Amino acid sequence: MKSTETEAEHKAIAFRDRHGLGLAPIRDLVALAENRIGLDLVFEELPAGIDALTTKDGETGKVFVAVAATENLERQRFTIAHEIGHIEFGDLVEGFTPHENNFDAEDRAHTFARHLLIPREAMHHLLAEVNAQRFALELRHLSSLVQFFGVLPTVAAIQLREESWISDDTFSQWEQETAPRLSVLFGWDAERKALLATSAQKRPSQRLSSRAVDLYRRGLVAIEFVASVTGRPVSEVEADMKRFDIEPAKLSSATDEPFVIDEL
Missing domain, CATH: 1.10.10.2910 (Arc Repressor Mutant, subunit A)
Structure with a gap:
């Protein structure tokens, strides 16, 4: 097993x-x-x-x-x-x-x-490129892994311990580290902060938003529905539709459904 x-x-x-x-x-x-x-x-x-x-x-x-x-x-x-x-x-x-x-x-x-x-093989490659030695890693090596793979320090430390790169004592120290602290210590805090604007922002599903706009273009839902799905003001969505020439199609017959929620 x-x-x-x-x-x-x-x-x-x-x-x-x-x-x-x-x-x-x-x-x-x-x-x-x-x-x-x-x-x-x-x-x-x-x-x-x-x-x-x-x-x-x-x-x-x-x-x-x-x-x-x-x-x-x-x-x-x-x-x-x-x-x-x-x-x-x-x-x-x-x-x-x-x-x-x-x-x-x-x-x-x-x-x-x-x-x-953080695949094991990829981690080995990165450490080999900087001539890292087993059980002689420095905090900067952990920082490089965290930044390069976008992982929690604990996750990188577990992978290092599992692959016999660090001792249990080093693991105990490094699992307490945080990405914000490492980014400041090793100079990549500006890059990390640039990504935080997205991770901390409430935002809708890209797929659902795309399907809502598609239904709007087909004349099956109103602009208010698109605004509701995307979590944006109706006026803002209307402005974008006008700006990029996205217009709803006219229904071809009286039998066409004005609202098709199942397609979401």
């Missing part, structure tokens, strides 16, 4: 291979999840202690994930990767799915997310 570590790593490698990701960092995890996997992600303020809420439609199989809008960019990325892990392993059930009552599934999704975001 495969261990959770082995099973989750193999699943993460297979996922990367299937989507042609190779060993490169996944820069836009949201685009990957929405455009290539078919998830609907929405970023909202969630109750304290909840990183995401996932629901699956029993009839269509569509998966909708509400992700916490947060300035903890790396945690948000890990959360999305974690939810992808649940989907890859078929853990989701109909309706809303909090997973904390299933420790094995949670542990497996966590491990999947770690290997998805």
Whole structure:
């Protein structure tokens, strides 16, 4: 029987291979999840202690994930990767799915997310490029991994310990580190702050927004519907439609439906 570590790593490698990701960092995890996997992600303020809420439609199989809008960019990325892990392993059930009552599934999704975001082979390559030596790593090496792969310091530290790059004592120190502190210490705080404007912002699902605009162009929904889906003022949406010459088509007959919610 495969261990959770082995099973989750193999699943993460297979996922990367299937989507042609190779060993490169996944820069836009949201685009990957929405455009290539078919998830609907929405970023909202969630109750304290909840990183995401996932629901699956029993009839269509569509998966909708509400992700916490947060300035903890790396945690948000890990959360999305974690939810992808649940989907890859078929853990989701109909309706809303909090997973904390299933420790094995949670542990497996966590491990999947770690290997998805920071593959062992890719980590070895990066460390080899800077002539790093096992059990002689410095904090700057951890910082490089966190910045390059966009992961939590704890996640990078676990991967380093699992691959015998650091001792248990070093791991105990490094798992307490934070990305904001490392970014200031090693000069990449400006780059990180530029990304926070997105991670901390409440925003709608790209896929749902796109489908709402498509329905509007086909004359099947009103501009107010687009504004509701995208979470923007009607006047702002109207201005954008006029600016980019996006107009609703006229219904071809009296039998045409004026509103088609099922297509969302």
